[in-house]
Amino acid sequence: MSSTYGKNLKIAIFGQSHSEAIGVTMDGLPAGFSIDMDELQSFMNRRAPGRDKYSTPRKEADKPDFISGLVGNVTCGAPLTAIIKNTNTRSSDYDNIRDIPRPGHADFTAHVKYGGFEDVSGGGHFSGRLTAPLCIAGGIVKQILAESGITVDAVIKEIGGNSEDPYRAIEKARGRGDSVGGIIECTVNGLPAGIGNPMFDGVENNIAKAVFAIPAVKGIEFGRGFDAGRICGSENNDEFYYEGEQVRTRTNNHGGILGGITSGMPVVFRVAIKPTPSISIQQNSISYSRGEDDILRVRGRHDPCIVPRAVPCVEAACAIALYDLILDI
Amino acid sequence: MSSTYGKNLKIAIFGQSHSEAIGVTMDGLPAGFSIDMDELQSFMNRRAPGRDKYSTPRKEADKPDFISGLVGNVTCGAPLTAIIKNTNTRSSDYDNIRDIPRPGHADFTAHVKYGGFEDVSGGGHFSGRLTAPLCIAGGIVKQILAESGITVDAVIKEIGGNSEDPYRAIEKARGRGDSVGGIIECTVNGLPAGIGNPMFDGVENNIAKAVFAIPAVKGIEFGRGFDAGRICGSENNDEFYYEGEQVRTRTNNHGGILGGITSGMPVVFRVAIKPTPSISIQQNSISYSRGEDDILRVRGRHDPCIVPRAVPCVEAACAIALYDLILDI
């Protein structure tokens, strides 16, 4: 188990969906940074459940309580820890998955890894709920980056293959008791050239490592991405030119990264989000106790599509990975 | 700069395209493992240049010299270091890129990061040549995994968009002095369920981090990947069933990984390889010294497509990442 990220800014996430609290410790924040708590809460709210008809009706404030690391709202150099109390949990919803793992969820793999001692309620530590502390950390880091003029913005590109009207795809899936996935694109502006490293510690390596922490992410591509595998060098190469004293490229197929290092062009990547595995439709599964195949009907409250709520999570993971690299210098 | 990977098995890669030698140190190998040197050389040869008409005519044995860590061919517990001497280098080929960065290469970003002190010859530490020590390490790890029945095999899925006849796409690009990219698929069989961790330290996070060390990789997707973002949960969810006492899934859209942890199904992922940036066609670039736009004509020996040579590199990176996770237990 390692829910820890980072070399210079260490992020440790803890909690289960139905434990007393979830939270995050950030070790390595600069002292003297004043957190804009309203802005942070607005960022958290983008991820929070129960805000519209497309997301689960479970309503929670997702309001972080800072138990260390601040004097007032200002970082003091000590590790910052923020927690969110878990309330409004209905563990009985999950009684049956103790024996019958949900397809597409981590129930079975957690069961094997933790020998049956895993916390199954609400998906335990594997729950999408754990992206709330990720967003606390990412929201704070985004504020720090913004001070240097660096912005991290993600948007929905398509849902269920529909890039014109993503929400219609969600509506249709919901009507069928089904769910649907999508693709998110994230753009980082304002990054100077020279951030990152070659080989194992480049910008792509680290953003990928951080972004795959979001449950449901199944792919990532930078710049032209998979499409680059289908074209010629003469088309894919981005030619350099001077804009005043600034070196730029005329196209950005490289997604702002060459040799693991930022070029000064916007960093651009896309992330594939699989459909929420929890669906109302009956599914085939197994029963551990009876050692035979069984049928599962998932109860509880679930999003027909978590793509909209994943958008700030992608920003958070990206911001954390980039800031850790920036601190290298 | 961090050309180091791993927690339990630490891999440190060093060297530049035209330095005296390139090599790798592996710290954390089990003592008593007998390396099959012929098999390792065969694996190295799959990556080596100059083997067929599609790859650069630069011929090098790529024969590792083990300067520590072995007694005979058997690991002794001490860090293993293998080097490959650089020969047959023609540094003068690279004189012009000291001033005019090649589009699509790391010349410019390295220049910014290392303040003009970077080794430009042959791309320095950013050269594809550095995948040779990656393959030494990966080739050894593949042998260790094979002892437990775990196999890592990558194949070309498509080149230049052509999945029927990839080599024809290379031929055409070469004829135009151009280059072409492709997509590689890697499959790991024999992995037990329960390998990997949730959040930041899962199988996807770590394979991605390792695979992006290969220059030219611009995307990675696991299982159904980006396509999963376009379908419904009822289609994407993989239903569990018992095959004897073994839990399996009827489909493998999850690519063998749920919640960052292996399910016992094959781990499957695809990697996007961009076209070789070095092309004979004249390109627009800049001149640092004159501070204005300039024209670049790349000389030297280059592959019209490095996808075939990247196949063993993908296997190597994947094997290294997985073995490091297996050692967690």
Add this chain to the structure above:
Amino acid sequence: MSSTYGKNLKIAIFGQSHSEAIGVTMDGLPAGFSIDMDELQSFMNRRAPGRDKYSTPRKEADKPDFISGLVGNVTCGAPLTAIIKNTNTRSSDYDNIRDIPRPGHADFTAHVKYGGFEDVSGGGHFSGRLTAPLCIAGGIVKQILAESGITVDAVIKEIGGNSEDPYRAIEKARGRGDSVGGIIECTVNGLPAGIGNPMFDGVENNIAKAVFAIPAVKGIEFGRGFDAGRICGSENNDEFYYEGEQVRTRTNNHGGILGGITSGMPVVFRVAIKPTPSISIQQNSISYSRGEDDILRVRGRHDPCIVPRAVPCVEAACAIALYDLILDI
């Protein structure tokens, strides 16, 4: 700032003396371990203040609240986080040290490092109070080690140079409004041979790294220690012999460690604890605001000797370091 320890079991400590709470996250505990909460509390009590006339009158339960990582009292594989609410804090006691740093404390160095944004109340993150979460983590690890028959026991060797009647030395110092230091010896029994690594990652390196986390530790020596620098090889070498099939040494000048690796003999080390810097006696210091020398009179509640309370902290740090190495295998 890095209050994080460990490779396999990651310990992250957070909190300031007067923040809302202090606590610890443990990432990497085995799933299925049942914590004996009474035993843990007994261990915590050995460190807790206000238990006898020699320690500060500040009374606190130091009762950990487990907010994640457990189902009942049993670890579930997810990161375990325990917090202790800070109560009974009198921040006004520390008003003057905001401007006048206390000799022997971290007030001045924290002031430089954190640019005046440090939390000065009660010493902030540098307070000895932060050894409470260290003891939560260490107490749990001690229970895990005990299951394998490994015991970690520290005792006071001397206080104020007095090894016959340490408490008399404390009494005398207290009478003068002064404080006094001491030496603690820790012995680990039951460790198998073969734990640890050569060079940078040996048993000595790691125990030392962990033990210096305890404020006031100024030295550590293993086995014969500094005395070994004063004798001959023929006296210092520990001869091997067989006791049945077990290899043992007739003496234990090596303190159970050779080449960074355990020999199967008890691991023995001693730690030097400096006298509590907080004394009632008036001291010379400086005033930041006035930029000149000043006089400090420390108010507040302080131990005349923290050596007795440091004993379980040494056990905790040692247990954490050893267990992390044991998990290597």
Add this chain to the structure above:
Amino acid sequence: MSSTYGKNLKIAIFGQSHSEAIGVTMDGLPAGFSIDMDELQSFMNRRAPGRDKYSTPRKEADKPDFISGLVGNVTCGAPLTAIIKNTNTRSSDYDNIRDIPRPGHADFTAHVKYGGFEDVSGGGHFSGRLTAPLCIAGGIVKQILAESGITVDAVIKEIGGNSEDPYRAIEKARGRGDSVGGIIECTVNGLPAGIGNPMFDGVENNIAKAVFAIPAVKGIEFGRGFDAGRICGSENNDEFYYEGEQVRTRTNNHGGILGGITSGMPVVFRVAIKPTPSISIQQNSISYSRGEDDILRVRGRHDPCIVPRAVPCVEAACAIALYDLILDI
């Protein structure tokens, strides 16, 4: 096995006493630093064997060959690797220790850890010879530190308990075929205040972790060290005063470190070096093959005292640890 150190500057040491070569990789050096090769060689020579009558007659140039990371003598940002070929090895000297472990050496513990596959020749990876690559790395780092006015200087304080005439103690031990240990003191001048971190990542933690990499080190103490455990707070506390605008302390019992962070006063620590375990005097040991006690007579060339040669090693380890912390900022 982990012969790797550092977070920002990663040092990986490899090689065995009688392998083809020993060496070190340094990943994270600044680009553009010009190494003074003569100065480095002078530093290496302080550690090299065979220079005077007190050290082993095995003569070796210990001349590093830089196989990567440099363009000319200037760092290029890529990982720097330097190797030293092993010559003048007489492996037959070590034939008997394959079965009979030498008291005080790592022969037995390595045998247990590596299951009999360890390289016994010359002590393998545990040999004091591996401090040569440590000195390559440390010598380079010392040059970098010197550019910022930071000096690291170690001296012999006593040998065999003799602080007046250390070399006389060596002479006497040599005459008896015995060996003798000693104490080295290291002083770092020019360090600014504010380097280091609280708890696990302070200056003491890291210097200790690095210094215990030197075989034969059995203890370390900072400032007043163990003596601080024997005195009162009023004596041990170092009072602050202004010297112009500079904050200083009148005494330096804290050894330049408070709360893990430098105070701007010299960092001072002492290290205990045990007597060389290799002595000509016959010793009791065991025979693995016969499973019973046996008698050992060590042949080969050995130093009666390695303290003089350990002096630059202490400087090297200290410089590496400090520089890694300085890069944190």
